Amino acid sequence: MMQHNPQFWISLSFAILGGAFCISGLLFRFYRFFKYRDIGQLLISVGVMALIWHVMIYCMIYTGEIQYYPRIYNKGIPFYYLVGPCFYFYVWLKFNPNSTLPKYWLLHLLPFCFGLIDVIPYAIAPLEEQKKLLRMLVEDIPLGFKHHYGFVDQQLHYMLRFGLAIAYIIGQWRLYYNADVDAKATKREVLIFNSVYSIYLLLQCSIVLAIILNSSQEAYILKSLDKLVWVSFCFLLFSLWFMLDGNKKSTLYYLK
Template structure:
């Protein structure tokens, strides 16, 4: 979904997808290997090692692009970060080139004895990979920490942004540190490998780290969709083609001038035209998601538009249209035939109090007082 709906953030979202995919693959392969079910999926074994090496670099590049807009597009120099996967690709090739019978034999051996994964056998990746890839991820996470620290010193991040980025970085440090500790524990005590891999307290702690890492993105989706606060202004990353790179001096490396992006007036016109024509705002219980689908606007773009351009939440914005509708009905004299409660229900309000509050907030008068002004005009 990140790739399909990212539009202007495709490169950033690709980095995030690879990092998340690496963690998911590690967790799935760990479960399959430790339970012995890997025997049913020989085609999956030994395939994820290059992804593991990319977790650290991808999170680092993602955070860098989140802080500095000039890094949101692909740069050829970023290919250097892929070099860490070369040893991993070389190590998995012997197994990948085996026929089906050979691969089945290898996974059967692992299902019988988990120590076989750490035996250094020809068709199993080298033992050294089990501590080099988490160590590589730790190094990139430390670099990520310094990146955030320098940006924080330059005052280019809000307090909320700093806390979130520091939090993600600390979770990554703990996660990769636990993976490294777990792998080293197995390497130094292979006789207890089954116990360590299946019932160690480290496994429970590692699972909590994975859960927390996912939760960090869940509670802050703005960092996925590209809308965050920089230098006290709302910034939404646009397509990389609109970002012009500037030569960076040492002084400007960690402090960039960010030009606020103009609202999407075409999208604004589309939304208002749709609301005027369809009158969908009259539906009771209308939600942002339902409006987004009906108006053919991505939910995150609609939410971003309401927050940044209209400076209102969804309910307040819809109430503006409902009150506008009721005012039109009052001006043509419908209050003579219908009660205010009936008009409010027709407009989509679910209670008398919510209607009166919204009306007074928008019009500065209660509905009854507003009707009084209409009577004075016609008198």
């Protein structure tokens, strides 16, 4: 059992501590949003809340607790699609502090709408059927990549979500390198954000890609505690940055 391995508890501790840092950071950033109408803080907060939900669900899967809360499983799919655009436009606003969001930004919500539709089959399934699936999932974690409660194959969901996330992070780095060289303080803030999030994202993508390309080893890959420790540690670093950065004065972005 993974629960008997010290690495499991180390990774779980990193995840829980990271979640606590994120919640603290959210309080700071929501304060700045409501006081200064700082839309950039709202965007990054939405993206981070989706990450917190994702980490929480996986912690519950690994500990087995998810089987007692069937109603919350699978509900995060649409929100995971918001992480990429929210982070991208957060960076865009960092370099364009006096601008409003471009008119086409609503198009970036299309994957979110697609995700909302795809959670319907699981949401309307009988409660006992949901509980049965989650009991099986706790015993066989790769089932999360293979169950049929959705209009789209679950592996395709992971490929789309992480494919879009990579596209957006490339866009974030493009914004960074094309920014005015005079914006040194802002570029330094964005560099830290992009770097920490890129490492966290690449670790997750490597695990998903390994599972998709090597289905015979998917159970081993998902239960690899070495990988779990590194992913949770990167989440902890990102969460620490999110909290510390949220508590310091920076450029404001205004809703007009």
